[in-house]
Amino acid sequence: MSLPARFHPDVAAALAAIDAPALRHVFFVACGGSLSIMHPAKFLLDQHGSLASDVYNAAEFIARAPKLLGPDTLVVLCSMTGTTRETTAAGRFAREKGAVTVGLTVEPTSPLGQSVDFPVKFEAPYTTGVPIDAKDSNYSCIYQLVMGLVAARGEEDLTKQLIDSLHNLQTVIDRAQDSFAPLWDRYAEHFAKQDVIYTMASGASYGAAYSFAICVLMEMQWINSQAIHSNEFFHGPFEVLDDKRCFVLLKGCDSTRALDERAEEFLQRFGSSENILVLDADALDLSGIDDRFKGNVAPLIFFDTLWRFIYKVADFRQQVMLEGRRYMKKLSDY
Amino acid sequence: MSLPARFHPDVAAALAAIDAPALRHVFFVACGGSLSIMHPAKFLLDQHGSLASDVYNAAEFIARAPKLLGPDTLVVLCSMTGTTRETTAAGRFAREKGAVTVGLTVEPTSPLGQSVDFPVKFEAPYTTGVPIDAKDSNYSCIYQLVMGLVAARGEEDLTKQLIDSLHNLQTVIDRAQDSFAPLWDRYAEHFAKQDVIYTMASGASYGAAYSFAICVLMEMQWINSQAIHSNEFFHGPFEVLDDKRCFVLLKGCDSTRALDERAEEFLQRFGSSENILVLDADALDLSGIDDRFKGNVAPLIFFDTLWRFIYKVADFRQQVMLEGRRYMKKLSDY
Numbered sequence: 001m002s003l004p005a006r007f008h009p010d011v012a013a014a015l016a017a018i019d020a021p022a023l024r025h026v027f028f029v030a031c032g033g034s035l036s037i038m039h040p041a042k043f044l045l046d047q048h049g050s051l052a053s054d055v056y057n058a059a060e061f062i063a064r065a066p067k068l069l070g071p072d073t074l075v076v077l078c079s080m081t082g083t084t085r086e087t088t089a090a091g092r093f094a095r096e097k098g099a100v101t102v103g104l105t106v107e108p109t110s111p112l113g114q115s116v117d118f119p120v121k122f123e124a125p126y127t128t129g130v131p132i133d134a135k136d137s138n139y140s141c142i143y144q145l146v147m148g149l150v151a152a153r154g155e156e157d158l159t160k161q162l163i164d165s166l167h168n169l170q171t172v173i174d175r176a177q178d179s180f181a182p183l184w185d186r187y188a189e190h191f192a193k194q195d196v197i198y199t200m201a202s203g204a205s206y207g208a209a210y211s212f213a214i215c216v217l218m219e220m221q222w223i224n225s226q227a228i229h230s231n232e233f234f235h236g237p238f239e240v241l242d243d244k245r246c247f248v249l250l251k252g253c254d255s256t257r258a259l260d261e262r263a264e265e266f267l268q269r270f271g272s273s274e275n276i277l278v279l280d281a282d283a284l285d286l287s288g289i290d291d292r293f294k295g296n297v298a299p300l301i302f303f304d305t306l307w308r309f310i311y312k313v314a315d316f317r318q319q320v321m322l323e324g325r326r327y328m329k330k331l332s333d334y
Numbered sequence: 335m336s337l338p339a340r341f342h343p344d345v346a347a348a349l350a351a352i353d354a355p356a357l358r359h360v361f362f363v364a365c366g367g368s369l370s371i372m373h374p375a376k377f378l379l380d381q382h383g384s385l386a387s388d389v390y391n392a393a394e395f396i397a398r399a400p401k402l403l404g405p406d407t408l409v410v411l412c413s414m415t416g417t418t419r420e421t422t423a424a425g426r427f428a429r430e431k432g433a434v435t436v437g438l439t440v441e442p443t444s445p446l447g448q449s450v451d452f453p454v455k456f457e458a459p460y461t462t463g464v465p466i467d468a469k470d471s472n473y474s475c476i477y478q479l480v481m482g483l484v485a486a487r488g489e490e491d492l493t494k495q496l497i498d499s500l501h502n503l504q505t506v507i508d509r510a511q512d513s514f515a516p517l518w519d520r521y522a523e524h525f526a527k528q529d530v531i532y533t534m535a536s537g538a539s540y541g542a543a544y545s546f547a548i549c550v551l552m553e554m555q556w557i558n559s560q561a562i563h564s565n566e567f568f569h570g571p572f573e574v575l576d577d578k579r580c581f582v583l584l585k586g587c588d589s590t591r592a593l594d595e596r597a598e599e600f601l602q603r604f605g606s607s608e609n610i611l612v613l614d615a616d617a618l619d620l621s622g623i624d625d626r627f628k629g630n631v632a633p634l635i636f637f638d639t640l641w642r643f644i645y646k647v648a649d650f651r652q653q654v655m656l657e658g659r660r661y662m663k664k665l666s667d668y
Contacts, residue, residue, distance in 0.1 A: 024386075025386055031565065031569045032566060032570050033570070035569075043398065046388075046398055046400040046402070047398065047399070047400070050401050052402060054386075054388075057563055057565050059565035059593050063537065063590040063592065063593060064377065064380055064589065066381070067381060068384050084569075086565060202393075202397070203397065214569070214570035214571050215569075218574050220573070226559070226560030229391055229394065231393035231394060231420060232365065232366060232391050234366075235367070235418075236367070236548035236549045236662075238661055239554070239659055239660055239661060239662065240552050240556055241661075255397050256393075256394060259393050325573055326573055326604075327573060327575075328572075328573065
C-alpha cells in the first residue's frame with residue numbers, strides 16, 4: 001500500500017512498520033482530554049474497518065490488564081505534553097506484553113515518546129500560544145493512523161480523501177467560528193451564572209462533549225457538569241431537565257444524528273430555549289471535507305469553536321482560564 | 335463442555351446452541367440501568383477470555399452499525415420489562431445482520447424476548463415488589479453467560495466456582511446491608527439537602543456508579559450527578575472538589591482498587607469527610623464468594639445496598655421514589 005504524499009511522516013513510518021493484516025485488536029489508551037479523542041477514533045474504525053478495539057483510561061487499562069493484550073495487538077496512546085504518568089506507564093506496560101505501541105504527543109522526546117515504539121508528533125495551540133493548522137492536530141494524526149490501518153488491511157482505502165479533507169479543515173473551522181459567533185454572544189453571560197451545565201452528544205461527537213464537560217467546564221470553570229449520551233438521556237438523566245437547567249447539545253452530522261435530534265426536541269419542549277445551546281454541524285459550510293468524513297470532523301470543529309465560547313464565559317465569571325485551577329499542575333504529588 | 339447442574343436453564347440453552355469457538359466478537363447492548371450491567375460483564379470477559387467485545391447504548395449501536403457486526407458475532411441485550419424500544423430494535427437489527435442474539439428480560443414473551451434467538455428470564459424486585467435471590471438477577475445471568483462462553487471456547491472453566499459463588503451471594507448481600515446501615519444513618523439527611531452528588535468507581539464497579547448516578551440520583555431524586563471514573567477524576571473533574579461537594583465512592587475489590595484508593599485519599603484531603611460517602615468492599619464479609627469473583631460481585635452488592643440509602647434520602651427530601659418522575663413512563667410519546 002502506498003500512502004498519499006501529504007500523510008504525516010510519523011504516522012506513515014508507524015504504518016510502514018506495523019503488520020496491519022496480522023493485528024487482532026487495537027487499544028486506544030489515554031487520560032482526560034487525550035482520552036476524549038479516542039472515542040471518535042474508535043467510531044471511525046468501527047464504521048470503516050473490521051478490526052476490534054477498546055477505549056480505556058490509562059490507569060484502568062494497566063489495572064484491568066485485558067487478556068487480549070499481547071503480540072499482534074496495537075496500543076495507541078496520547079498525552080499532549082507526553083508527561084502524563086499513567087499514559088507513559090501504559091505505554092511501557094503494553095510493550096512488556098509484546099504489543100506494538102504508537103504514542104501521540106507534541107514532544108517526541110518526552111517520557112511517553114520514549115516509552116513507545118512509534119512516537120507521533122502533533123501540534124497543539126495550548127503549548128505554544130500560536131494558532132495551529134488543524135491538519136497537524138491530534139485528531140488529524142489519529143484519523144490518519146486509523147484510516148491507514150484500514151487501507152493496509154485491504155479494506156477501504158480512503159487515505160487520499162481523508163488527507164485532502166484534513167488539509168481543508170482549518171478553513172472550515174475558521175468559517176465555523178464566524179457561523180457560531182452570534183451564539184457565543186447570546187449565551188455567554190447567562191451560562192456564566194450557572195452552577196450546573198450538562199453537555200450532550202452521540203456518535204463521533206461524544207468525545208468532544210466529554211472533553212468540554214471535564215476539561216473545560218469542571219476543570220477550568222469549576223462548573224458542575226457531565227457529558228450525557230443523547231440516547232442515554234432518555235433513560236434517567238432527562239428527569240433533571242426543567243426550565244432552569246442548561247445544556248450544550250453537539251448536534252453532529254454522522255450516522256447517529258437522529259439521536260441528537262430527538263434529544264433536542266425534548267430539550268426544547270421541556271426546557272427553556274435560553275438554556276439550550278445547540279451547535280448544529282448541518283448549519284456549517286463543510287465544503288472541502290469528503291462526505292464520508294464530515295461526521296468525524298464535526299467534533300473537532302465543535303471543540304475548537306467552544307474555546308471561544310468558554311473564554312467569553314470566563315470573562316463574565318472573572319475566572320481566568322487555566323490559572324483558575326486549584327489542583328492540576330499545582331500539587332507536586334498528584 | 336458440561337455446565338454445572340445449577341446453571342440458569344435459559345443461559346445453558348443459549349450456550350448449548352452457540353458455536354462459541356467460532357465467535358469473533360460480542361456486543362453488549364442496552365439502555366440506562368440495563369446498560370450499566372454490561373460494563374462489569376465486559377470487565378469479566380476482558381480478564382478471563384480472549385474474545386473482544388463492545389458495550390453500546392442500543393440506539394447508538396444501530397446508528398453506528400459497526401462493520402464487525404454479522405455472522406459469528408454475539409449480541410447480548412438486556413431490558414428489564416423487555417419493552418425498551420431501542421433495545422428491541424437493536425435485537426432485530428442484529429438478527430438481520432446475521433448475529434446470534436441473547437436477550438435478558440423478566441418477561442420472555444415481551445417484545446425484546448421475541449426479537450432475539452435466546453431469551454433469558456431473570457428476576458427483579460422492582461417488578462414484583464417481592465425480594466429476589468441475587469442468583470436470579472440480571473448480573474447473575476450475564477456472568478453465567480460470560481463465563482460459560484469462556485469455558486466453551488476452551489479457556490478457563492470457572493463455571494462451577496461461579497455458580498457456587500452466585501448461590502451464596504444473597505447471604506453476602508444481606509450481611510452487607512447490616513454492615514453499611516450505620517453509613518446510611520450518618521449520611522442520608524445531609525445528602526438529601528444536596529443539589530449535586532457525584533458518584534465514583536473504576537473497574538467492575540463503574541457500571542454501578544453510572545446506574546446510581548443516572549437512574550437513582552438524576553431520575554428519581556432530580557439531583558444533578560455524574561459517574562466519574564476514579565482515575566479520570568484526576569484529569570479534570572477533581573477541580574470541582576471543595577469542602578462542600580458531595581461524593582459517593584464505590585471502593586471495589588477487583589484489580590483496579592488502587593485507583594479508588596488514590597481517589598479516596600484526594601477526596602479526604604481536599605473535601606470534607608461528612609461529604610464523602612465511601613462504600614468499601616474490603617470491609618465486607620464476602621465469604622462464600624470465590625476469590626476470583628469477589629471484585630465482580632462487589633458492584634451488585636453496592637447497587638443493591640444503595641437502594642436502602644436512597645429510600646432514606648428520599649424520606650428527607652419528601653420525594654417519593656419512582657412516583658417522583660416527571661417524564662419517564664408519564665409521556666406516551668417518549
